[in-house]
Amino acid sequence: MTVLLEADPSPVTGHPWFGRYRLAPAAGAATLRDLLRHEIRDTGYWYQTHLPAAPIALPAASYAELFRVSRALLDLVRRTALESAATTEGRLTAYRMPPSEQQLFLADQFTEERYADCVARPDIVIGPDGPRFLEFNVSGALGGPVEFHCRMEVWRRLYTDARGRLPFDYQHPFAVRAEMFRQLCAESGLPPRVAMVGSARDQGGFTRYFDLQVDHFNSHGLLARFFEPEDLHEAWDCPPRLRYGLGLRDFTIPDWAELGIDTAPVQTALDNGCLLVGTQTSTFLSSKLTMGLLSEGRPWMSAAERALVDRYLPWTRVLSHRWTTRxxxxxxxxxxxxxxxxSLVLKESIGMSGRQVLIGRESDRADWTAAVTAAAETGTSVVQEFVAPRTCRLAMVADGVDEPYDTEVAPVFGPLLFGGRPAGLFARFFGDGREGIVSVAGAGCSDDCVVSI
Known part of the structure; x- marks a missing residue:
């Protein structure tokens, strides 16, 4: 079987950054659909009519660039958020955080800040001048790890040769995250136990999303358990040898609010010594306002840091009645x-799945004027330069199609970072040629693993 094909980029929308080669499909359309849907079953994942027929393959240099820059920018994002005020209370005021975000903080501010950025994933598109970082998602509940695992189970099965070798390299998010928790346990003097805190109600009523993660922990030297919030007292109200002093906060406050799930048991667990990462201070790092502050420049930045930001961040500003530089x-x-x-995009400071994003070129003038005028009064939105995404060629399968076919996709790359370490590269894109805000949840887009060749 021929594994590598010529990339054959589009002369109009392609980019050399994607490299010269791509992976050929390793099975027929029916087999690919069955395998991909079987592996991701019962995880609460949205049904996708268009599925990848192969992993997205990048040259080693391009793959490494995304992680190298992600780590450097995450450090600057962290510093920018923390220097906005000296205390949590000051930051809540500076960021004008809604009441919903003013909870679940640890009493120990050092610990709260220390573990805020344990789990991160920027969103990156490839523009005319290369990678551009549109935002940083910093949260224990970010998408990617489970999806990557399910997709990679298929790719490993199809591409492993008779000698057990794969024609590509990658990092597995579960493996890197397990190592992060082992290190966190050692650093905190805790036994190797991990509480996975979330709710099946947020995953279509299924627990498999959490079971996959717990099973990996349990088979790699950690004792893990999934806790619904109503059961979380069992993590701390027990003999010391049975306590779970460390865990993953695999939920978001807005998601639980929509489902009517009470966060009080989580606060009680935090107050009784349970450390759940990433901590609530991650909300400041994730805020689009932080991207605006960083893009505008901070007084403590070196010339090299300023140059890094100028190269990889699109022009972004916190929107208010003021003067700035362009x-x-x-x-x-x-x-x-x-x-x-x-040429601009309007984004609210807090939002998920593209719900609070308005693309100027897709809006009429009246709607744009009304949205910008309102946002300028609140000071809780940013305006960002629109980045026209470049495309790569990828084999796809779709419902009702007998064979894989090639199409151009504009991926949004999501490098996963656990404890600052590369933990796999995830991508989302429209597989049907559409343009717009890329979000798996409700937007009908597709996703894939990204590998290095």
Whole structure:
């Protein structure tokens, strides 16, 4: 079987960053559909009509670049968020956080800050000038690890040769995360036990999403258990030798609020010595306002850090009635935003799955003007330069199609970082040629593992 094919990039939307080669499909359409859907079954994942027929393959240099820059920028994001105020209370005020986010903080502020960035995943597109980081997702509940695991189970089965070798390299998020927890347990003087805190109600009523993760922990030197919030008292209200002093916070406050799930048991567990990562301070790191502050520049940044930000972050500003810089000139920010609708994107500071994003070129002038005017008054949104994504060629399968076919996709890359270590590369994209906000949840897009060749 021929494993590698010529990338054959689009002369209009392609980019050399994606490399010269891609992986050929290793099975027929029916087999691929059956395997991919079987592995991700009962995890609460959305049904996808278009599925990848092979992993996305990148040259080693491009693959490494995403992780190298992600780690450097995450450090700057952390510093930017923490220096916004000296205390949690000050940051809540500075970021104008809604009441829903003003909970689940640890009493020990050092510990709260120390473990805020344990789990992170930026969203990156490849623009005309290479990678551009659109935002940072910093949360124990970010998407990618389980999806990557399920997809990679299929790719390993199909691409492993008779000698047990794969034609590509990758990191597995479960393995890297288990090592992170082993190190955290050692650092904290705790036994190797991990509490997985979430709710099956957030996963379509199924526990398999959590079972996959718990099983991996348990088979790799850690004792793990999944806790619904109603059972979380069993993690701390027990003899010391049975306590779970460390865990993963695999839920978001907005998701639980929509489902009517009470977060009080989590706060009680935190108050009784359970450390759940990433801590609530991650909300400041995830805020789009942090991207705006970082893009505008901080007084403590070195020339090299400034150059890194200028190269990899699209121009982003916290929207309010003020003057700022755009290139070499000073502009009235609100007037500039109103006048340059087709080259800008408006984003609320807190949001998931693209729900609080307005793309200027996809909006009419009246809607754009109303949204910008309202956002300028609250000061809790950013305006960001629109990055026209470049594409790569990928084999796909779709419902009702007998054979894999090639198409151009514009992936949003999500390098997973656990404890600052590369932990696998996840990608989302539209497999049917559509453009717009890429989000698996409800947007009908597809996803895939990304590997290095």
């Amino acid at each position: 290139g070499e000139r000073k502009v009235d920010l609100v007037e500039f935003t109103l006048a340059h609708r087709e």
